Amino acid sequence: MIRFEQVTKVYDQKSKPALDSVSLDVDRGEFVFLVGASGSGKSTFIRLVLKEDRATRGGVYVAGQNVANIPSWRVPKLRRGIGVVFQDFRLLPNKSVFANVAFAMQVIGKSRAVIRETIPEVLKTVGLEGKNNRMPHELSGGEQQRVAIARAIVNKPGILLADEPTGNLDPTTSMGIMKVLDKINQNGTTVVMATHDDDIVNTMRKRVVELRDGSVVRDDAQGIYIGEPTTTTAAAG
Template sequence: MITFESVTKSYDSKAEPALDDVSFTAEAGEFVFLVGPSGSGKSTVIRLVLREEIPTSGRIRVAGKSIVKMPTWKVPYLRRSIGTVFQDFRLLPNKNVFDNVAFALHVIGKSSASISTLVPDVLETVGLEGKQKRYPHELSGGEQQRVAIARAVVNKPGILLADEPTGNLDPATSQDIMDVIDRINRNGTTVLMATHDGEIVNRMNRRVIELADGVIMRDEERGSYQVGA
């Protein structure tokens, strides 16, 4: 589903590259944790998959397409097959829960009819039934992240990217969010999640790719956190 082949990314030709000769493959339906200290290149991987950045060298395939030489006008269609959630939720404060999720469908040209069936479905999936009319400021952090996840997966993408999705949440709420992401993964969505949260990684017992200074230190099936070990 996601393949990196010898990917190097330098933001500045003089400095050390943010990613240095990174290769890995995440199969369809797989759940992969990206771990490592700040500045190790986790976010760069996420941005490369989204094609917000273009690698300095190497090849990247996402959802069956080579994305490095992809023309700009095709990039939006690539992103429709990827859902993304961030640490800071990125909700629209002046729209309620339903409209925040519906916005993602409106702007890719979905009809009102399909929006009115898709949005309630996905809100149920993330456990927000009955809170459609709430505004973001009326929700807890965990609920806001559920809205963000609902928005990311409402269009049924094959891939879910999560960049520190529990970074702003307390442990109990983090676990609830992980349950939601796990449920989405079990429905067949490939998940690539960058995180600092060792406890979650250890509990989930999934594949772990550890990055340090832009290099893959280990890549383990059913791995644990142990950064720098």
């Protein structure tokens, strides 16, 4: 589903590359943790998949297609196949839960009937039944993240990218979010989650890819989170 071939990304010629010759394969339906300290290249990985940035060298393939060959007018189509969730939720504060999720469907031209039919289902999937009309500020952090997840999956993307989705949440709430992501994964969606929450990684027992200074240093099938040797990486960030 996602393949990186010798991908290097240099933001600034003078500094070290954010990703250095990274090769990685994520199969359809997989659940992958991307772990590593801040500045290890997790967010760059996500940006490259979305074609928010271009790889300096190497090839990024999404659903078998090299994103470098996608013309700019086709990029929206690429992004419709990918859902994204962030640490800071990014909800629209003046729209209700329903309207926030509906927004993602409206802007790609879904009909009112389809929207009305789909959203209750999705809200049920993320565990927010009956909260259609709540405003974001009336919700807890965990609930807000669920809205964001609902928005990310409402157009049924094949891939869900989560950039530290539990970064702002307490451990109990985080586990709730992980259950939702796991359920989405069970339904066939490929999930890539960048995190440095060791509890979660150790509990879930999924594939773990560890990045350090832009390189893959570990790729375990049912891995655990190994604490960073803080002294060596602190300077790189």
